[in-house]
Amino acid sequence: AQTVTQSQPEMSVQEAETVTLSCTYDTSESDYYLFWYKQPPSRQMILVIRQEAYKQQNATENRFSVNFQKAAKSFSLKISDSQLGDAAMYFCAYRSFGNQFYFGTGTSLTVIP
């Protein structure tokens, strides 16, 4: 089975600064999808960004971007110009070709005013 590892249980960042959350995964598949989800205190799971493995270009959504390194099986999330509303748990997720999803253990992000 695929595994997803988030090695940073907690991170903090000053407001307006940049932070990078790391994620690595283990797979033997060549086609798959990667996601970052945000879970604020409201507990709603919100999709932040997605990446298709066959696309070499890194995905970007406003202040959120990824650094996708397929050979290294690494998928980090960069948050630029951090805002107080970015404080949340962030989950990295892998979707296999067979439509199974695997989640990392999460990184709790604190934004310091």
Next chain:
Amino acid sequence: DTAVSQTPKYLVTQMGNDKSIKCEQNLGHDTMYWYKQDSKKFLKIMFSYNNKELIINETVPNRFSPKSPDKAHLNLHINSLELGDSAVYFCASSQSDRPSYNEQFFGPGTRLTVL
């Protein structure tokens, strides 16, 4: 319109009781899931289900059972509730054959407290 809805949002009950959590999605997706999120925020897949196949995480006790009356609903039944069942339960859905926009959509979660 709510894409994935769950009821109830909060459920407090006594040990030994039987309870159900309902989930409905209006996205036309073909696959639905149940997750358990414990106090450490770990998300654990319990079941995934589409029209063809139910995949059960082998670590889930058989006191938990999914019931799907139709493609848009996947309810979770829990028998003989135990203290360790206290958690937040999330329902989610996705479309298996769509090459893009194939993420999971989550419901708001149900916080179950067993006393």
